Amino acid sequence: LRGELVWAQQLERAVFATPVIDSFRNVVHIATFGSRCVGLDVETGAEVYRVDTPQPWFESFGLAGHRDIYASPVVSPASVLVLAAGEHVVGITDEGRIAWSVDLDVSIKASPVLVRDGQLAVICGVDGSCALVDTKDVTIQVSGRARLGVG
Known part of the structure; x- marks a missing residue:
């Protein structure tokens, strides 16, 4: 380690989410504004995939x-x-394809948390609701929903 630049990549959109490295697939996954996710090769910085995810509901109103x-x-x-x-909540394959998508009808700003060896994802919305989503079942049903912080 010498602190030398190995590669640099200029993405088209702003990044506010922390990138995630998938060491098994040697890919860094980067979520960007504009509802896009980009995968870059860790060694070279080359783009592995690019996928546009569903837009927030308020996008249709020009917000x-x-x-x-x-x-x-x-x-x-x-x-x-x-x-x-x-x-x-979307599942993205190694090839950058959306395998499944679940509309939780609430804005989500928090990162998902995986439980049960990655089979279930806990998703919390800005309204305090939490949902449990099955990440392996292709039918992807919301397994459960709870409301937090409501008296």
């Missing part, structure tokens, strides 16, 4: 929908990247 994604993605052992984008 600041471009200012999303805030949540960092998480890497599932099932070869799926779990990403909260707008009101949606």
